[in-house]
Amino acid sequence: MNTFNPSANSVLLCAVFVVLVKLSACHTVYEFSDVKHFHYDRDVRDPLGVFNWPLTFSRNCNGRSQSPVNIETRRLSFDKRASCPRMMYNISVVQGTLLNNGHSAEFRFNPGNLAATNLPHRPGFYIAHDLHVHYGGLFENSFLDIENQISPGSEHTVNGRRYDGELHVVFYNSRYRGVDEAKHHADGIVVLAYFIHKQSDGVAFGNTMQFSNFFEYNIPQIVNINSSIITALNLDMFRRQPCEFYTYIGSTTTPECNEVVRWVIFREPLLVSQTAWSVLQLMEFNGDFDIRYGNFRNLQPLNGRVVESNFVPNF
Numbered sequence: 001m002n003t004f005n006p007s008a009n010s011v012l013l014c015a016v017f018v019v020l021v022k023l024s025a026c027h028t029v030y031e032f033s034d035v036k037h038f039h040y041d042r043d044v045r046d047p048l049g050v051f052n053w054p055l056t057f058s059r060n061c062n063g064r065s066q067s068p069v070n071i072e073t074r075r076l077s078f079d080k081r082a083s084c085p086r087m088m089y090n091i092s093v094v095q096g097t098l099l100n101n102g103h104s105a106e107f108r109f110n111p112g113n114l115a116a117t118n119l120p121h122r123p124g125f126y127i128a129h130d131l132h133v134h135y136g137g138l139f140e141n142s143f144l145d146i147e148n149q150i151s152p153g154s155e156h157t158v159n160g161r162r163y164d165g166e167l168h169v170v171f172y173n174s175r176y177r178g179v180d181e182a183k184h185h186a187d188g189i190v191v192l193a194y195f196i197h198k199q200s201d202g203v204a205f206g207n208t209m210q211f212s213n214f215f216e217y218n219i220p221q222i223v224n225i226n227s228s229i230i231t232a233l234n235l236d237m238f239r240r241q242p243c244e245f246y247t248y249i250g251s252t253t254t255p256e257c258n259e260v261v262r263w264v265i266f267r268e269p270l271l272v273s274q275t276a277w278s279v280l281q282l283m284e285f286n287g288d289f290d291i292r293y294g295n296f297r298n299l300q301p302l303n304g305r306v307v308e309s310n311f312v313p314n315f
Helices: 014-024 050-056 207-222 274-282
Strands: 002-004 086-089 093-100 105-109 115-117 126-135 165-173 189-199 228-234 245-250 261-273
Touching: 093 207, 105 207, 126 189, 126 274, 189 274, 207 228, 207 261, 207 274, 261 274
Parallel strands: 189 261
Antiparallel strands: 002 086, 086 115, 093 105, 093 228, 105 126, 115 126, 126 165, 165 189, 245 261
């Protein structure tokens, strides 16, 4: 068995992973919610748009512990006890289903492919459910130059800076049968989040190359809504990431906006080539949701919550 955190390898018992496989194999769950027709239009008159989610879909979306948030580094609480999350897997190249769910490109892990432990404020083991991407829309009048005019679209921001995109790896507590059950429990969900930084095609290498190749090869095959393919994901693209992260308690960033998520947001972004990033704009989406808006939720107030870090930032 392989285990890794962003800075060191760890050895864990195979017997634990076998138990997780059995738990994970019981149910297949579709995302966080059966709500499928929301979108990200910023028009306050749009009942399906992001500002009306509390009225149209769930009052949770107007709760006091919502996500995403702006991370202000000068207000971070340093937790020297926080250690690196450990991901557990049998092989580094895992099989799964990549689909266009109408709002994002989503990779669903096959049962038992990936699990995590040593998570901040979340004891026990968490099973990987899916990986999906958030990104920006098109700048006004940029439809003839898509490659160079995609706006930043990370959900979280750092000191007001919005990155090109944000990758979420969603895990649910192994105590529960799947995401659908876990979303109703305070300890139900952990999301490992990675900012995405777009760079010139000519300097793609290492984990950038793996990430870029995954996008370039697979996304054109799921352009149509509800289309899907069986494909492989190389987990090595996470292995090289430094283990410096922010963490706080928040919510899912799509309806029903359940406030059950422990967020772990890594400081250093994943790198992706400009060409690979532009293929996301080929995808079709549900209803009025289109490439003008991207698929990131607006920032939510902290309301007194504390954002912690396992490092002391340079101001």
